[in-house]
Amino acid sequence: MxxxxxxxxxxxxxxxxxxxxxxxxxxxxxxxxxxxxxxxxxxxxxxxxxxxxxxxxxxxxxxxxxxxxxxxxxxxxxxxxxxxxxxxxxxxxxxxxxxxxxxxxxxxxxxxxxxxVTERRKAEEGLTAKLYALEKHNKIMLGREKRVLELKKEIDGLLVELGRQPKYGA
Known part of the structure; x- marks a missing residue:
């Protein structure tokens, strides 16, 4: 040819x-x-x-x-x-x-x-959904960690009021 x-x-x-x-x-x-x-x-x-x-x-x-x-x-x-x-x-x-x-x-x-690019778009959508879920989970975990720190600070404050040594050094 x-x-x-x-x-x-x-x-x-x-x-x-x-x-x-x-x-x-x-x-x-x-x-x-x-x-x-x-x-x-x-x-x-x-x-x-x-x-x-x-x-x-x-x-x-x-x-x-x-x-x-x-x-x-x-x-x-x-x-x-x-x-x-x-x-x-x-x-x-x-x-x-x-x-x-x-x-x-x-x-x-x-x-x-x-x-x-259908499969690539589906993969991107899946990754975006996973990222959203991880960010949401991370936010929840950070919120819990912040709350624990606040509680430790509160406990230390109460211990000081009672004339005791702070337990957590907050």
Whole structure:
């Protein structure tokens, strides 16, 4: 197989294990995608928002739209989205958008590729929950320790009132 062989670029792109696709900046239509996307055949209705968000409208408030950002900044962007698999399963995806310019410097396409970070997010959430529990436990323990010190001080005060030696040196 050589670079002149029909399907050469598709074969190379299909070798990438992460979703990789090219979007027309005017129509939001996906014009090229690898197999990892799981999009199947692409038609004129194959927009990025339909295929990844099951939405008839481009990303808005909930997610930063990489295409909108690339149009605005003309630079590569990175964000995180919830995308949906073909079976409707939500996935945390780190989404990258890179601009493609024509020979006149006009933005014509955007390359978008994504990495599934679902397991990493779940691990982070688990660690955050553990950290919260440990901080709460630590606060309780420090409160108890403080109370013990106060009680020792109080006992020493009472011992002094009784004319005895303080027991704890508080």
């Amino acid at each position: 050589t670079e002149n062989t029909p399907g050469f670029v598709q074969k190379i792109i299909d070798s990438i294990n992460h979703p990789f696709y090219v979007i027309d900046v005017k129509t939001y239509r996906i014009v090229f995608a690898n197999k990892a996307c799981g999009f199947g055949e692409l038609d004129e209705n194959a927009t990025c928002h339909v295929k990844t968000h099951k939405s008839s409208m481009p990303c808005a408030e909930e997610h930063i739209c990489p295409l909108t950002e690339v149009k605005k900044t003309r630079r590569a962007v990175k964000t995180e989205h919830i995308h949906y698999s073909r079976d409707g399963e939500p996935k945390n995806m780190e989404v990258h958008g890179d601009p493609v310019f024509d020979e006149n410097g006009n933005l014509v396409m955007m390359i978008e590729y994504a990495f599934d």
